[in-house]
Amino acid sequence: MELGTAIRRIRINLGIKQEELAAALDVSQSYLSKVESNKSKLYVDDLVRIAEYTNTPLINFFTEEMKEEPSGHDSIQRNEILNLLKEQNRYLQLLVDKKM
Incomplete structure (x- = not known):
């Protein structure tokens, strides 16, 4: 799963509208739409701001497609x-803690 797709999935699962997230990030809805569609x-x-706003650990944006348990060499690579x-x-x- 690509990063934009993961952002969209998390946003939708939390019931956050695209307009709301864009406003919270102080970015245009057009930009966020392009990010979510991987364009x-x-x-x-x-x-980082999306993770903070959605209270989602950063790693969750990258690991969704890794939930299936591979075996052998794939398991080592996973x-x-x-890590x-x-x-x-x-x-x-x-970095986020230093900004606070």
Whole structure:
């Protein structure tokens, strides 16, 4: 699943309208629509703000498609990816904490 698709899924699951999230992020609805349809790149700061607004850990935006349990070599690769994402999540959380 691509990042924009994950953002859309999380937003919809939380019952947040696209207009509401765009306003909270101080971005245009057009930009958010393009991000959610994977037609525009997302700035890291915007992703962090989306995570804060939705109270969603950053790693959740990247791990949805990894819920199935692979075996063998795929399992090792999956674990390496998850570890990298967890490390990145910790780093981004430190950045967010410094801003507060």
